[in-house]
Amino acid sequence: MPESGMVARTVVDMAAEGRFEDVEALFAPRLRAAASAGTLRVGWETEIAKAGPVTAVGEPVSEPVKAGLVRVSVPVTCRRGGLTVVMSVDSDGLLHGLRLAPPSGLTWEPPAYAAPDRFTEHEVTVGSGPLAVPGTVTLPRGRGPWPAVVLLGSGPFDRDLTTGPGKPFKDLAWGLGSRGVAVARFDKVTHVHPGAGSEPGFTMAGEYLPHAVAAVHLLQREPDVDPARVYLLGHSGGGKAAVRVAAAEASVAGLISLAGDTVPLSRAAVRVARYLAELDPGPATTAALETVSRQAALVESPGLSPSAPAADLLFGWPASYWLDLREYDPVATAAGLDKPMLILQGGRDYQVTVADDLARWRAGLAHRPDVTIRVHDADDHLFFRGEGSSKPGYSSPQHVDPAVVADIADWLSPRRRGIARFFSRRRPVAG
Numbered sequence: 001m002p003e004s005g006m007v008a009r010t011v012v013d014m015a016a017e018g019r020f021e022d023v024e025a026l027f028a029p030r031l032r033a034a035a036s037a038g039t040l041r042v043g044w045e046t047e048i049a050k051a052g053p054v055t056a057v058g059e060p061v062s063e064p065v066k067a068g069l070v071r072v073s074v075p076v077t078c079r080r081g082g083l084t085v086v087m088s089v090d091s092d093g094l095l096h097g098l099r100l101a102p103p104s105g106l107t108w109e110p111p112a113y114a115a116p117d118r119f120t121e122h123e124v125t126v127g128s129g130p131l132a133v134p135g136t137v138t139l140p141r142g143r144g145p146w147p148a149v150v151l152l153g154s155g156p157f158d159r160d161l162t163t164g165p166g167k168p169f170k171d172l173a174w175g176l177g178s179r180g181v182a183v184a185r186f187d188k189v190t191h192v193h194p195g196a197g198s199e200p201g202f203t204m205a206g207e208y209l210p211h212a213v214a215a216v217h218l219l220q221r222e223p224d225v226d227p228a229r230v231y232l233l234g235h236s237g238g239g240k241a242a243v244r245v246a247a248a249e250a251s252v253a254g255l256i257s258l259a260g261d262t263v264p265l266s267r268a269a270v271r272v273a274r275y276l277a278e279l280d281p282g283p284a285t286t287a288a289l290e291t292v293s294r295q296a297a298l299v300e301s302p303g304l305s306p307s308a309p310a311a312d313l314l315f316g317w318p319a320s321y322w323l324d325l326r327e328y329d330p331v332a333t334a335a336g337l338d339k340p341m342l343i344l345q346g347g348r349d350y351q352v353t354v355a356d357d358l359a360r361w362r363a364g365l366a367h368r369p370d371v372t373i374r375v376h377d378a379d380d381h382l383f384f385r386g387e388g389s390s391k392p393g394y395s396s397p398q399h400v401d402p403a404v405v406a407d408i409a410d411w412l413s414p415r416r417r418g419i420a421r422f423f424s425r426r427r428p429v430a431g
Contacts, residue, residue: 004089005060008072011095012085015044016054016076020284028094030198033295033316038287040098042280046392047100052079069096069194075103088194096194101164102396108160108167110174111399117141119177126186127214131193135159135186135215137222138177144224147231147412148182149256150215152208152245154237156190156197161235161382164394168382172233175405181412182225184215197317198310203324208241213249220251229253231412234260236352236381240330247333254340256408259352259381262331262360266296266322268351269314275350276392331364340370342411344404346379348390372411376401 007026014022020037027035048054058075074085081103088097110116119140126135136159140146151169153161160167173183189211190197197207212232220227231254234242239260246252261268273292277285295314298304299322308319334341343365345358352358354375365371376383380390384398 004070004072004093005062007089007093007095008060008062008074008085008087009057011087011098012057012074012076015040015085016057020044023095023098026093026095027098028090028096029311030316031095031097033311033313035098036288036291038284038291041284042276042288043100043392045284046280047083048078051081051083054078071097073101107397108165108170109397111171111402113178113402113405114171114174115178116174119174121173121177124184124186124218126184126218127189127211131189131196131210133187133189133192133211135184136173137219138173138183138185139222139224140177140180140182144182145226145229146180146182146224147229147253147414148184148219148222148225149176149231149233149408149412150212150219151183151185152212152232152234152238152242153188154235154239156188156194158191159185159187163382165397166382166384166394166399168235168384168400171400172405172408175400175402176409179405179409181409182219182222184219186211186215197321200306200318201320202318203321204241204328205244205324207321208238209245209248212242212245216245216249216252227251229412229414231256233258233408236261237265243330243334243337244328246337246339252339254342255334255337256342256344256411257361258344258383258404259346259349260330260343260357260361261352262357262364264300265325266299266314268357270296271353271356272351279389279391331360334361335364335368341365341368341372342408343371343373344383344407345373345375346381346383347375347377348379348386348388349381350390351381374407376404379404 011023020041024037056077061073063071068091070089072087072089076083084101086099086101087095119138121136121138124135124137126133161169169185173185176183216230219225219230232242232252233256235258239257242255246255269292273289277289298312299314304319306319310316310318343361345354378385379401383400383404385401
């Protein structure tokens, strides 16, 4: 049985030597379906271009995460900085996860707009049974009743949407908590139970509905929360899924979508791969584009069968997920809901775009006077401010744009919501 630390150190050595095909040979089937030697090469060379050549590799640090799976972090020192290679290694020495993270010395610090003395937090369990997940509720201090939001993210992320040293969901929770809004956030079921997402029969409904509805009910039971003003706030795929949750749970007061995608995900994946190939031309990005295009074609095939191997499909998701997604149109569903919406979009976002995704929201909801749409031109996909073309990777500490936090808090304010309802009876809200 290979020792996980030795496997991890070998992986780092191979990456430093440019042997990405050898690293790919260690991928477990589900990771191989979602990544390749080409995508690893792009990620590694992007980070090395910023940090400089590798000068030293530190000792691996191992942490068991579940039976038969160990998370190993390997610190890498470079000429102008460093990074941490984080892997999930099984008892056979195969990799189930691999990501490049900032050096361990970079930690999240509260944004300037957060005032910890204005709120409290406590831990909760969201959902029940074997797929229950841990979460955190942020409550403003003082007497309510407060409006509240449930945060829904995309992908197998933790409750903070941790991305490099950034924690955009923690930014939102602390920023909104400081401004009189209660927040519930929780670890995704695919983060706590990684195998759930690859099970046959898994769908978007199974990924989001049980825990989102449980979190809504949990907030409604909080003594200082107004149970009639509990909203869903979804980011990216969570913004798309929030509409589906609201359609299933009548007590949801309204929706907030941050970079909510509307283009079919298979087509969006090809668009992103093409963007990255044009941003950094070369054999690796070309190969990644070819792989994504091939998998997307299988996902869109009229003959896609529920028994199609997940390893052949995008992200290693089972055919059940893609077949279910085909039947779901977030814009059409939102248009039929009698619930107000706030839709925010980053102008520099290449994953969910103004030209494609936001255009569909605008066209499909143009008749709705209770829908507010705003674009933050300087923001990327995580609503971090910046300049120029957005690039993959988040290696430096950043925070959610304070203007985004203010937009959300103001929209949830009882006074502002009342004004919006007053004017909505007279004229449409401009996008």
